[in-house]
Amino acid sequence: MLRALLVLVVLALWGAPVAAQDRAALARQFQGFLASEIWPQARAEGVPRAIFEAALAGARPDLDLPGLALPGTPGPARQHQAEFSAPAAYFRRAAVEGAAATGRRMAARHAVALAAAERRTGVPGHIVLAIWGRESAYGAAAIPHDLFRVLATRAFLDPRAAYYRGELIAALKVLARGPVPRAAMKSSWAGAMGQPQFMPSSYLAHAADGDGDGRADIWTSAADTIASIARYLADHGWVAGRDWGYEVTLPAGVSCTLEGPDQGRPLAAWEAMGIARVSGRPFPAAERRGPMFLMLPAGRRGPAFLVTPNFFVLKDYNTSDLYALFVGHVGDRIAFGAGAFRAPWAPLDRISRGQIAALQRGLVARGHDVGGVDGLPGFKTRRAIGRWQEGEGLAPTCFPDRALAAALAR
Structure with a gap:
């Protein structure tokens, strides 16, 4: 019955101006969903009633969130046939240089916290900084949404409702831990929290106390943000002592079809094909301890890379090849003063x-x-x-x- 009523209400509302009385009706349906479906699950997982009320009492669905699946419509709302963004766009000079310049200042400002995190986890500080910069501009980016409203709305109307129900329960558990006041628990429109943009389940699994105050505050504490990013990467298998990857020259006779995490080879095998670092320097000895992988984000129309298993750990943070490459590249600029990629990004067709x-x-x-x-x-x-x-x-x-x-x- 609840779902049937929801269908009628939302179909009446969507695509037309929403009158005040209709918004109130939808809010009641939403509250019914929280009471009948979310609270029993939360209670079964040990969430106190007071925490549930503090997070969700009086909550209304946020219909302005992108990608909601509205009953009776053919697909998620407000979707369009976007043009694919070419890899070169991800590496705009201003974005890369700005992230690196700020990262170098942050490296000096937070040297103690970065060194402590690296001792505990083996994750280099410049990699942590590059992720922090990409996720929240080192804490300067606005994170405007109410975490619980976002997750509750998505648990109600998102195509991946089951996933967001789990994240909503996890968020309630985070609130029960009390790292910050409920009002400070802001998120992105997708429910990613704080400066490292953790989903609530990732917070529960990987958040760390970097400043020794007994809390893991990823919203306001730089030290906790640094410690949490480093722990996340370590928990996902970061191999201490190895880098993320290297730009290389790819001889014409080496097929671009050799790319992929399932086609790793020892470094010596790649070298035997004529692959070498664009810098002309030898690969570090540590890279001979394990496999390396060919990565071609634009195929033959852009730079080529040999990457280590750590590249795929970066992809565990965000599944995009370009994200992981951006993090590694900005990290190199922070730590070593590296310049732009040697090989250019060739012009690509505009394609949707x-x-x-x-x-x-x-x-x-x-x-x-x-x-x-x-x-x-x-x-x-x-x-x-x-x-x-x-x-x-x-x-x-x-x-x-x-x-x-x-x-x-x-």
Whole structure:
């Protein structure tokens, strides 16, 4: 009955101005959902009633959040066919240089906390700083949303409602721990909390007290933010003593289809193919202890990298190849004064995610594994393109363009 009423209310409201009485009706339905579905689960997991009330009493759904799945509509609200953002856009000079310059100042200001975190976890301070800068501009970015309203709305109306229910329960447990007052528990529109942008479940698993006050306050404490990011990476398998990766030259005879975390080789094997650092310097001896992996975020149309398992630990923080590359690159600029990538990003076709998805469907129909039809050119899609090109007698580029999309859509 509750869900049936919700359908009627939301269908009446969405797409038209919402009168005050209609908002009140929707708020009552939302409160009924919290009382009948969320509270019993919270209680079963040990959340005190007073904590539940402090977090959610009188809460109203936030219909301005992106991506909500409204009953009776064909898909998430306010979605559009976005153009895919080329990799070069992720590395705008101002963004990279600004993050690195601020990171160097933060390295001096928080040297003690960074050194302590590195001793405990083996994670270098410059990597921690680069994540902190990317996630919240070292704490300067506005984090405007009410955590509990965001998570409760998404538990109610998001396509991944079950996931957000779990995060809402985790957030209630965080509130019960009391790291900061309830009013200070701000988040992004997706429910990521504080300066390191942890989801509540990640807070419970990985947040750390860096300043010794007995709390893990990732909203206002720089030391706790630093300690928490380092612990997160260590808990996800950061290998102390190894770097994240290196820009390399990729000889024309080395196939771009060798990319991927499932195609690791010892460094000596890559060197035997003629791959070398763009700097001309030898690889550190520590990198000979384990596998390395080819990573080509723009296929043959951009810089090439050999990365270590630590690169994929960075991807555990955010699943994007470009995110992990940005963090590693900014970290290098903070610690070593590294400059821009040596190889340029070649101009790429303007292509939409819908066109990439059509290309992926064409590859799947031809027996290739693209890792899922999502409109994003991840490593499986990139190398599937290269394998198809090689099979057609074409020079492999391992990156989508309009001509490929048209050819594969046939």
